[in-house]
Amino acid sequence: MSRYRQGDSIAAIATPPGEGGIGIVRVSGRDAVAILKSIFRPRSEGVDLDRVTHRLVYGHVYDGAGSPVDEVLVGIMRAPHSYTREDVVEINCHGGFWALRLTLEAVLAGGARLAEPGEFTERAFLNGRLDLAQAEAVADIIRARSAEAHRLAVSQLGGRLSARVGHLADQVLSLLAAVEAELDFPMEDVGETEGETLVREVRQILAALEELLRGFAAGRVYREGVSTVLAGKPNVGKSSLLNALTGCDRVIVTGVPGTTRDVIEESVVVGGVHLRLADTAGLHAGGDALEVLGMEKTRRALVDAGLVVLVGDAAAGVTAEDRQLAQDLAGRPVILAVNKTDLRPAGREFRELAASLPGCRMMEVSALTGAGLPELEQAMVDTVLGNSRGETPLVAAARHGLALERARDALREVLDRAGAGWPLDILASDLRQAWEALGEITGSAAGSEVIDRIFRDFCLGK
Ligand SMILES: Nc1nc2c(ncn2[C@@H]2O[C@H](COP(=O)(O)OP(=O)(O)OP(=O)(O)O)[C@@H](O)[C@H]2O)c(=O)[nH]1
Ligand SMILES: [Mg+2]
Numbered sequence: 107m108s109r110y111r112q113g114d115s116i117a118a119i120a121t122p123p124g125e126g127g128i129g130i131v132r133v134s135g136r137d138a139v140a141i142l143k144s145i146f147r148p149r150s151e152g153v154d155l156d157r158v159t160h161r162l163v164y165g166h167v168y169d170g171a172g173s174p175v176d177e178v179l180v181g182i183m184r185a186p187h188s189y190t191r192e193d194v195v196e197i198n199c200h201g202g203f204w205a206l207r208l209t210l211e212a213v214l215a216g217g218a219r220l221a222e223p224g225e226f227t228e229r230a231f232l233n234g235r236l237d238l239a240q241a242e243a244v245a246d247i248i249r250a251r252s253a254e255a256h257r258l259a260v261s262q263l264g265g266r267l268s269a270r271v272g273h274l275a276d277q278v279l280s281l282l283a284a285v286e287a288e289l290d291f292p293m294e295d296v297g298e299t300e301g302e303t304l305v306r307e308v309r310q311i312l313a314a315l316e317e318l319l320r321g322f323a324a325g326r327v328y329r330e331g332v333s334t335v336l337a338g339k340p341n342v343g344k345s346s347l348l349n350a351l352t353g354c355d356r357v358i359v360t361g362v363p364g365t366t367r368d369v370i371e372e373s374v375v376v377g378g379v380h381l382r383l384a385d386t387a388g389l390h391a392g393g394d395a396l397e398v399l400g401m402e403k404t405r406r407a408l409v410d411a412g413l414v415v416l417v418g419d420a421a422a423g424v425t426a427e428d429r430q431l432a433q434d435l436a437g438r439p440v441i442l443a444v445n446k447t448d449l450r451p452a453g454r455e456f457r458e459l460a461a462s463l464p465g466c467r468m469m470e471v472s473a474l475t476g477a478g479l480p481e482l483e484q485a486m487v488d489t490v491l492g493n494s495r496g497e498t499p500l501v502a503a504a505r506h507g508l509a510l511e512r513a514r515d516a517l518r519e520v521l522d523r524a525g526a527g528w529p530l531d532i533l534a535s536d537l538r539q540a541w542e543a544l545g546e547i548t549g550s551a552a553g554s555e556v557i558d559r560i561f562r563d564f565c566l567g568k
Contacts, residue, residue, distance in 0.1 A: 115141060116221035116229075117213045119206050120567035126201030131209045132567055133218050134226055138193040139182060141216035145169075146180060146197070159184035167197065167209050175208045176200055190226055191233035224564025228557070231549065238549025238560065239268045242503060245564050246329060254328045254378030258502050267500050268548050270318060274513075275544035277311050282537040289530050301524060304533070308520050315514045318500060322507040324491050325499030327412075331373075331380030332490045335407050337435075338417035339427040340364050340388030343445040346473035347417060348372060348385040351483070357385050364393060367400040369407045377487035381413075390427050411438070413490050415482075418444045420470070424455040432459055439489050440466045443482055448472040465489075505560075509546045516540035 115135025121128070133141060143155050148165040155163070159182055167175040181196040188194035197213070199205040214220060224245070231241045239262055246259035261267070281304060288300060336344040340363035348357055352372045358365055370385045384407050387400030408414060414435055418428055432442075442460040444452035447470045460468035467485050471478035488495060501507055516539040523533055545551025 115218040116225050117141075117210060117218035118221040118226075118567035119210055120196070121201060121206070123203070124201075125203075129199050129201035129206040130567075131197040131199065131206060131213055132221075132226065133195040133197075133213055134188070134190045134192045134221075134229060135218070136193065137217055138195045139184075141213055141218050142180060142182070142195045142197075144216040145175075145212040146178070148180075155182065158182050160187070162198075167199070167212055169208060169212050170215055175212055176205045178209070186233075189235070190229040191235050192229060221567065222562075223566050224561030224568060227564060227568055228561040231557070231561075236263075237265075237268050238552055238557065239271070239506065239547050240265060241549075242505075242560060244568065246502070248565065248568065250329075251331055251373065251380035252328065252375045252378050255331075255380065255502075258325060258328055258499060261500070262502070267506070270314075270500065271506075271510075271544050271547045274311055274314055275541055275548070275550070277307065278513075278517075278537055278541045278544065281307055281311075282534060282541060285530055285534045285537060289534065305521060305524050308517050308524075312514060312517050312521070315510055315517070319507065319510050319514065321494065321497040321499035322501040322510070323494035324497050325502030326504065326507065327379055327490050327494075328499060329502035330504075331382055332412035333384065333407075333410055334381045334413040334415060334486065334490075335384045335386060335404075335411040336415050336417055337386055337404060337408060337431065338388060339390050339419075339425065339431070342388070342417045342419040342422070343473045344388065344417050345385050347415075347443065347445060347471070348383055350473040350476060350479055351383060363390075364388060364397050367396050369403045376483045379487050379490060381486060381490075384411075389431055408435070408438075413486060414438055414440045415486070416440055416442050416466075418442060418452075418456055418459070420444050420447045420452045420456070421449040423453055424459050428459060432463055436463055439492075441482070441485050441489055442466055442468045444468060444470050445473055447477065448475045506547050509543045513540040513543035516543065 115133055115137045117131060117133040120130040120132040139155060146165055146167050148163050153163055162179045162181050164179055167178050169175050176199045179198040183194040185192050197209055199209050227241050227244050230236045231238060243259045243262035247256060247263060250256035250259055336347055338344055345357040345359045345366050349355055349359065352374050356372050357370050366385055366387050372383050374381050374383055386404035386407055387397060389401055389404055393401065416431060416435060418424065440463050442456065444456045452468065452470045456468055460466045469478055469482045469485050471482050501510060516536045520533050520536045523536065542551045546556065549557065
């Protein structure tokens with residue numbers, strides 16, 4: 107909040123760099139219209155920029171020397187009916203580097219300050235137009251890598267999550283108020299029933315929280331995508347599989363073992379999930395200096411992987427190298443993809459290898475013919491969604507999931523302690539913790555550090 111100075115006007119290029127039909131310079135603040143008037147002349151003389159709102163005005167932007175910078179359409183959105191609830195001006199220039207750069211410079215010379223990342227949305231939040239979860243949804247919409255991630259973010263911006271969490275927070279607050287009233291004005295005789303009511307209501311809130319949390323794992327997978335590593339010994343067809351799954355000739359494939367020396371990533375969206383597929387150098391003992399470096403990178407990629415596709419070669423059968431790798435991957439989400447089944451079906455030893463890894467499914471594929479690839483993709487999605495498949499996710503961001511877990515733990519504590527006859531003031535403190543945790547999601551109880559961190563992650567101009 108420290109960076110927010112009421113009233114000063116901020117400006118930024120709101121469209122991505124590069125060439126495009128239109129580029130937008132956005133200005134927000136008390137002086138936005140005055141700044142516009144100092145650099146812009148409408149084509150039509152009858153336009154009074156001090157009165158116009160929510161319409162486009164055609165004209166030209168001029169620099170300090172009076173030279174025309176660009177032919178533009180300007181949108182004026184007067185407070186409070188704007189994105190930030192301040193006066194907002196959007197200058198639609200031609201979408202080229204210099205048109206945007208010189209227009210921005212003219213705006214800055216006119217008295218605006220360059221906005222920091224996320225500062226427009228931060229103002230929208232601080233001025234009460236959006237709560238924190240909704241503001242975060244704006245960044246999520248921009249970053250969404252799959253239709254499912256986008257749908258979740260749009261629902262969050264629409265306030266579905268905020269409404270659910272806000273309702274739960276209100277319920278916790280009423281309980282807290284009741285407990286505190288009881289502390290201040292203890293009523294005799296009714297203690298027993300009051301305690302029962304508290305327990306029943308806390309149970310209800312807990313059930314609602316747990317329902318929200320059940321969809322969280324899936325929500326997170328949809329929102330963040332999953333880093334998926336194709337690993338295996340050399341020459342089994344990892345690179346061929348990456349090419350086949352992405353449908354493009356991205357990486358080099360040869361019959362020479364040790365072809366891939368680096369980790370190469372390519373994205374695919376499968377079943378609404380954005381998978382960042384990484385092809386890696388084949389793992390084996392020995393190898394030249396370059397291969398050894400490549401294998402080190404493979405191992406590092408494996409550490410961060412959300413899913414590993416262990417690739418085997420049906421024609422070569424299971425070797426000691428496959429067994430060693432499988433052992434190293436125990437406890438991780440793994441799928442065994444037995445490749446080259448166009449040459450030979452997967453032998454029993456592959457089934458045994460998969461069975462040695464808990465939760466590991468074996469899929470028979472051929473990168474060459476494409477056989478088994480849709481089934482492999484389905485298995486990948488099933489594995490990353492795990493038990494949360496079928497839940498309707500509403501919570502997707504890690505920050506929200508953690509806050510819900512803290513609220514849940516505090517409420518469980520209330521139940522345990524109420525059952526064990528702890529004094530009311532301790533129960534009140536647990537309830538307060540739960541209430542604060544829920545408030546962190548919508549921002550009603552979020553500290554300025556949390557808020558700053560969230561907005562600094564935004565892109566410029568948003
Ligand atoms: N018959 C058949 N050959 C395949 C299949 N997939 C890959 N190959 C062949 O196997 C050889 C190795 O393929 P790559 O994709 O380079 O294998 P890799 O696992 O990436 O190998 P390294 O990068 O050396 O670790 C190439 O000659 C491919 O044409 C398949 O499904 N069927
Ligand atoms: Mg390769």
